[in-house]
Amino acid sequence: MNSLAHPQLRFTPTVKDPDGPRELILLGSTGSIGTQAIDVVLRNPDRFRVVGLSAAGGRVELLAEQALTLGVHTVAVADEAAVPALRAALAAKAAGRALPAILAGPDAATELAAMECHSVLNGITGSIGLRPTLAALRAGRVLVLANKESLIVGGPLVKALARPGQIVPVDSEHTAIFQALAGGSRAEVRKLVVTASGGPFRGRSREELAAVTPADALAHPTWAMGPVITINSATLVNKGLEVIEAHLLYDVPFDRIEVVVHPQSIVHSMVEFTDGSTLAQASPPDMRMPISLGLGWPDRVADAAPGCDWTKAATWEFFPLDNEAFPAVELAREVGRLGGTAPAVFNAANEECVDAFLKGALPFTGIVDTVAKVVAEHGTPAEGTSLTVEDVLHTETWARARARELAAG
Known part of the structure; x- marks a missing residue:
C-alpha cells in the first residue's frame, strides 16, 4: 500500500535541514493559510526561514510587505499585469532592504x-x-499540503510521484488523522472517522434547505473562510472532498472512512483501531496548529495555538450524517471509487454551481443536484494510471461549461 501521508513513514527531502532555520516556500501567501503560516514563522525565527512566496496578484501591497518582512529572495505572482504595481510597492516599502526577484x-x-x-x-x-x-514532489521537497484540490483532481499523478511520507497534510481533519495514526500500525487501523461541523444547516430537512439564501449559507458557525469553501461546508461538499483526500493520503478503502457531525469542532477527526479503541485529536479551531505541525514535522512547534481549557465544563456532541438532506458525501464516495478524471469533474462542476448559487441562478439544493448530473454525464472514466495534467484540465473545462449550461436552465 502506498500511504502518501503516514506519521510512521519518514521522508528524507532532497534538501536537508541546515544548521540554522528550515527554509520554506509558501504558495498562496496572501490567503488565509498563507497569512497564518507567516504568523507561525515570524513567531519562530529560529525554526523557519521563508525563501519564496507566491500569490495570485490581487493583494500586491500585502505581498510586498510579506516579502520584505521575511526577506525572501523570490516572489511569484500569477497575474502578469500585477507586476508593475508589485514592483512599485516593493520599492516604496524597501527602506534599504534588498528587493526580491519576481516571477x-x-x-x-x-x-x-x-x-x-x-x-x-x-x-x-x-x-x-x-x-x-507536482513540481514540489518532483523536486524532492516535503509537501505541506493545504491545497486539497490538487490531490483530489490529480490523485493518480500525485501518487505516482510522491514517496511514502513525503506529504504532510494541513487540513484540520487530516492532520488529526495523521497524528492519531501514530498510535498503531497500519494493519491495526479499522476505520477513519472524519468529523464535520454540520455547517449552519445541521438538522434541517432537504425541504427546508430549498429556501436557503446565499447570506444564510455564508454564515458558518465555526470557521471564517472564503465564500467557496464556506458554501462547500454548508452543502458538505467540502466533507466529500475530504473523504476522497483521506482515501488518497492514507490508502484506506472508502467503506472504512466514516463521516460524523460534531458541531463544536474540537475533535478534528479520529482513528478507530481493530481492538475497539479510538484515538482522537482535539484542539480549539485554529489553523495555526495544523500549519505549524506541517512546517515543523516531525517536531512540534511550541505554543503554535491555544489548547483546550480543561478547567471549564464542556460538552462535545456527535451525530450521524443525514445523507438525504446532504447527499454530497455519498456522491463524493461514488466519484472517488470511479477515480480517473471523475474527481476533477466533481470539483470543477461544484465550483461553477457555487458561483451560480451565489448569483441567484441556482437554489441551494440545486448545487449538489447539478453536480450529480454532470458527474453522471461524464460517465465512467478510463483507468487513471495513464492520466495526464492535460486530461485533468480538459475534463475540468468540459465540466465547468456543462455545469454552467445546466445552471442556466
Whole structure:
C-alpha cells in the first residue's frame, strides 16, 4: 500500500535541514493559510526561514510587505499585469532592504515550487495548485499540503510521484488523522472517522434547505473562510472532498472512512483501531496548529495555538450524517471509487454551481443536484494510471461549461 501521508513513514527531502532555520516556500501567501503560516514563522525565527512566496496578484501591497518582512529572495505572482504595481510597492516599502526577484505568469508558482528549500507549503485555492504540487514532489521537497484540490483532481499523478511520507497534510481533519495514526500500525487501523461541523444547516430537512439564501449559507458557525469553501461546508461538499483526500493520503478503502457531525469542532477527526479503541485529536479551531505541525514535522512547534481549557465544563456532541438532506458525501464516495478524471469533474462542476448559487441562478439544493448530473454525464472514466495534467484540465473545462449550461436552465 502506498500511504502518501503516514506519521510512521519518514521522508528524507532532497534538501536537508541546515544548521540554522528550515527554509520554506509558501504558495498562496496572501490567503488565509498563507497569512497564518507567516504568523507561525515570524513567531519562530529560529525554526523557519521563508525563501519564496507566491500569490495570485490581487493583494500586491500585502505581498510586498510579506516579502520584505521575511526577506525572501523570490516572489511569484500569477497575474502578469500585477507586476508593475508589485514592483512599485516593493520599492516604496524597501527602506534599504534588498528587493526580491519576481516571477510572473500562470507557471510562476510552479517554477517557484521546484526551487531549493526544505518544504513547500501549498496554500493555493483550487485545482490550479496541481502543477505546483507536482513540481514540489518532483523536486524532492516535503509537501505541506493545504491545497486539497490538487490531490483530489490529480490523485493518480500525485501518487505516482510522491514517496511514502513525503506529504504532510494541513487540513484540520487530516492532520488529526495523521497524528492519531501514530498510535498503531497500519494493519491495526479499522476505520477513519472524519468529523464535520454540520455547517449552519445541521438538522434541517432537504425541504427546508430549498429556501436557503446565499447570506444564510455564508454564515458558518465555526470557521471564517472564503465564500467557496464556506458554501462547500454548508452543502458538505467540502466533507466529500475530504473523504476522497483521506482515501488518497492514507490508502484506506472508502467503506472504512466514516463521516460524523460534531458541531463544536474540537475533535478534528479520529482513528478507530481493530481492538475497539479510538484515538482522537482535539484542539480549539485554529489553523495555526495544523500549519505549524506541517512546517515543523516531525517536531512540534511550541505554543503554535491555544489548547483546550480543561478547567471549564464542556460538552462535545456527535451525530450521524443525514445523507438525504446532504447527499454530497455519498456522491463524493461514488466519484472517488470511479477515480480517473471523475474527481476533477466533481470539483470543477461544484465550483461553477457555487458561483451560480451565489448569483441567484441556482437554489441551494440545486448545487449538489447539478453536480450529480454532470458527474453522471461524464460517465465512467478510463483507468487513471495513464492520466495526464492535460486530461485533468480538459475534463475540468468540459465540466465547468456543462455545469454552467445546466445552471442556466
